[in-house]
Amino acid sequence: MITNVSLITVYCLDQDRARDFYVDILGFTPRTDITMGEGFRWVTVSHPSQPELELTLMTPGPPLDADAADFIRRQLEKGGMGGIGLSVDDCRKTYEELSAKGVTFLQEPSDRPYGVEAVMRDDSGNWLVLVEPREFTPESFA
Incomplete structure (x- = not known):
């Protein structure tokens, strides 16, 4: 039986820079940083309030084939990769704090039927959605 989601891959261009962004800017906790085999590096971080869910910060490469890795790299470079919701x-306060730290935002905080939302980029071009949730019903979207 599946009990929870424990690991999500976030592709990045540089594992050190990505780890520093998630740890130093967003406040995540470093978890694992080991090299396995021929230069394969396993780097994970997690949020302090959700340690059971780790983000694997992975550069495009094995186990992807060369074409797939190149495609992901190009998508990251042009900011075309999806991301995660936080x-x-x-x-609004988080937007101000992260903006002061130099984080790039694609969308300032905006009211939505489900809450207040802002969209930012990490240092590799992934978009991350910040959501201050509120109660909603299907009618909220009418």
């Missing part, structure tokens, strides 16, 4: 208690 819950926040105050989206």
Whole structure:
């Protein structure tokens, strides 16, 4: 039986820079940083309030074939990769704090039927959505 989601891959262009962004800018905790085999590096971080869910910061490469790795690298370089959603208690305040740290935002905080949302980029071009959730119903979207 599946009990939870424990690992999500976030592709990056540079594992050191990605780890520093998630740890130093976003406040995640470093978890694993080991080299396995021929230069394959396993780097993970997690949020302090959700340690059971780790983000694997992985450069495009094996086990992907060369064409797939190149495609992901090109998507990262042009900012075309999806990302993750991050819950926040105050989206506008978090936006101000992260903007002051130099984070690039694609969308300032905006009211949505499900809460307040802002969209930012990590240092590899992945987009991350900050959401201050609120109760909603299907009618909220009408």
